[in-house]
Amino acid sequence: MTALPSGARVSLTPRAQQIAVEARALLEERGREALSMRNIAARIGIRAASLYEHFADKRAVENAIVAAGLYEQGDFIAARLEANPDEPPMRVVAEAYRDFALDHQALYALTMSRGLDRDAPDVAAAERYAAGFLRRAVGDRWELGLAFWAFAHGVIDLEMHDRLPPNRDPRDVWEEGLAALLKDLGAEGANA
Amino acid sequence: MTALPSGARVSLTPRAQQIAVEARALLEERGREALSMRNIAARIGIRAASLYEHFADKRAVENAIVAAGLYEQGDFIAARLEANPDEPPMRVVAEAYRDFALDHQALYALTMSRGLDRDAPDVAAAERYAAGFLRRAVGDRWELGLAFWAFAHGVIDLEMHDRLPPNRDPRDVWEEGLAALLKDLGAEGANA
DNA sequence: GTCTATATCAAGATAGAC
DNA sequence: GTCTATCTTGATATAGAC
Numbered sequence: 001m002t003a004l005p006s007g008a009r010v011s012l013t014p015r016a017q018q019i020a021v022e023a024r025a026l027l028e029e030r031g032r033e034a035l036s037m038r039n040i041a042a043r044i045g046i047r048a049a050s051l052y053e054h055f056a057d058k059r060a061v062e063n064a065i066v067a068a069g070l071y072e073q074g075d076f077i078a079a080r081l082e083a084n085p086d087e088p089p090m091r092v093v094a095e096a097y098r099d100f101a102l103d104h105q106a107l108y109a110l111t112m113s114r115g116l117d118r119d120a121p122d123v124a125a126a127e128r129y130a131a132g133f134l135r136r137a138v139g140d141r142w143e144l145g146l147a148f149w150a151f152a153h154g155v156i157d158l159e160m161h162d163r164l165p166p167n168r169d170p171r172d173v174w175e176e177g178l179a180a181l182l183k184d185l186g187a188e189g190a191n192a
Numbered sequence: 193m194t195a196l197p198s199g200a201r202v203s204l205t206p207r208a209q210q211i212a213v214e215a216r217a218l219l220e221e222r223g224r225e226a227l228s229m230r231n232i233a234a235r236i237g238i239r240a241a242s243l244y245e246h247f248a249d250k251r252a253v254e255n256a257i258v259a260a261g262l263y264e265q266g267d268f269i270a271a272r273l274e275a276n277p278d279e280p281p282m283r284v285v286a287e288a289y290r291d292f293a294l295d296h297q298a299l300y301a302l303t304m305s306r307g308l309d310r311d312a313p314d315v316a317a318a319e320r321y322a323a324g325f326l327r328r329a330v331g332d333r334w335e336l337g338l339a340f341w342a343f344a345h346g347v348i349d350l351e352m353h354d355r356l357p358p359n360r361d362p363r364d365v366w367e368e369g370l371a372a373l374l375k376d377l378g379a380e381g382a383n384a
Numbered sequence: 385g386t387c388t389a390t391a392t393c394a395a396g397a398t399a400g401a402c
Numbered sequence: 403g404t405c406t407a408t409c410t411t412g413a414t415a416t417a418g419a420c
Contacts (some may be wrong), residue, residue: 015403037396049398050404058396113305115354131357146356147347147369151339154346162307164338165323177339177373184372207385228413241415242386250414 009071010122016054020064027106063120069107070126076100077133089137090185094152094178101156144185151177201263202314208246212256219298255312261299262318268292269325281329282377286344286370293348343369
């Protein structure tokens with residue numbers, strides 16, 4: 001069940017792979033508005049024009065980053081589930097989701113605040129892979145599963161935009177909402 | 193308790209007020225990336241340079257839009273509460289929040305996906321006004337109130353970015369999560 | 385309060401040579 | 403696969419005249 005390296009899941013030439021890796025590093029180091037074709041190229045030591053030999057346009061580069069990020073997010077969740085077999089899976093998935101997002105904020109924002117290009121096969125497959133963990137954690141209560149996701153995303157997004165009151169700990173908000181939802185999920189989802 | 197017209201709450205010259213109104217109309221009609229100084233000016237029939245007589249920079253124009261939007265959102269929620277005195281207030285607030293957001297998507301996105309400029313006094317006051325309704329709806333369970341907000345924002349944001357599965361009704365996700373949170377809030381918040 | 389004119393910058397993308 | 407050179411567009415913002 002150990003995951004393949006994400007490179008093996010994605011249909012890119014080796015060079016395009018490498019560019020996507022550097023682009024992602026750039027994104028995480030310098031933020032989203034630094035992710036320009038020029039900056040990506042400069043980091044690799046080539047000219048922006050040369051990138052178009054490997055990607056049709058900027059959107060395609062972003063898609064590669066997003067797809068790789070979703071696989072990595074899934075792998076991270078999978079590892080946490082393996083490491084915590086006695087915790088309620090939905091709690092493990094939720095905590096892992098949040099930790100990953102907060103550890104990769106620019107990547108998370110890129111993934112969530114643009115529409116996903118579902119006609120890009122790599123993106124669509126990566127989305128299915130990542131969503132699978134949520135699905136399995138909630139059994140047949142798929143709508144409630146999506147509600148967990150919405151709650152998690154909402155807390156993370158408010159936190160990232162500094163919208164929560166400064167005198168409150170976001171972790172308390174998180175715990176309060178998560179507990180309420182888990183109560184509703186009940187025993188059904190209590191173990192995998 | 194009827195609200196003042198939002199103009200009266202905001203410290204802008206009449207001309208600046210008028211510009212902000214047009215800017216907001218532009219935002220709602222043509223979306224966020226159409227909100228440029230050039231486009232705002234063109235809609236009024238002046239040149240972009242002239243706007244700087246009334247606002248220090250673009251950010252200030254956005255702040256005026258956001259502050260007015262928050263007051264309007266608050267008024268909308270207040271009206272719903274008055275119209276539904278027998279419903280659980282937290283449910284009324286949540287439903288009103290969602291309806292307002294979905295009816296003013298570009299405004300909502302502008303308000304939520306930029307940081308708020310809290311040193312702009314108008315913005316800070318508007319935020320307090322809008323947050324007050326949530327506060328009163330949850331009594332002393334303020335963290336849970338923030339969890340309601342996070343959940344609502346999360347559903348709305350996923351919905352706006354087309355992230356929810358196409359074969360599921362977002363309303364079902366909404367209802368499922370809201371019901372779970374309301375259950376946890378219990379009788380305390382059942383009436384105002 | 386608005387104008388013209390302009391500075392400044394940066395973005396995505398293409399053509400065609402090597 | 404990368405280069406140079408360039409096109410095209412569009413943004414925020416300022417100076418100074420009227």
